[in-house]
Amino acid sequence: MSAQRLKTLVQGLIVLAAILVGVALSPASAHAATHVWAFAQNPEGTYNAGVAETWSYGENIVAEDFHADGWGIRAQLQTLETAPEGYRYWTAAGGVCFDDTSTGNNGGGRTSCERNIAEGKTFRVHVWASRSGSTKWHNYSPSLVA
Secondary structure (H helix, E strand, C coil): CCHHHHHHHHHHHHHHHHHHHHHHCCHHHHCCCCEEEEEEECCCCCCEEEEEEEECCCCCEEEEECCCCCCEEEEEEEEEEECCCCCEEEEEEEEEEEECCCCCCCCCCCEEECCCCCCCCEEEEEEEEEECCEEEEEEECCCEEC
8 A cells, every 4th residue: 555545544534533533522422311200209208109200312201100099190391491581490391291090091000191392402300299189299300401
């Protein structure tokens, strides 16, 4: 192999390596499939009524009621928004996902609800227990980036 061809090959490999390193370090690759959850539980943390969970790659939400005690579990995704005045706040995104041990569901004891969050948007899960219009034990998951 001539010196010129060897030099061209080495330069090509350097460019390829730089591209691969750039892709590996890009923000998109930093958001690996992440999973978060939140429990609806009493203030003492001794009774878990249920759980809601989601993943950063599809944003489906799963709700599960743990007890046949008359209280169902409701869950909803929330997105982090910025007001024109500059402050940030959480707002509901999509409908409420509901699971109750006394009703049928689509997930073998859990209810799965399809939701969509825009790519790059920060979101979290809000979960709470509900019965006949009453609510209690609100909780929030850590945030994710879609």
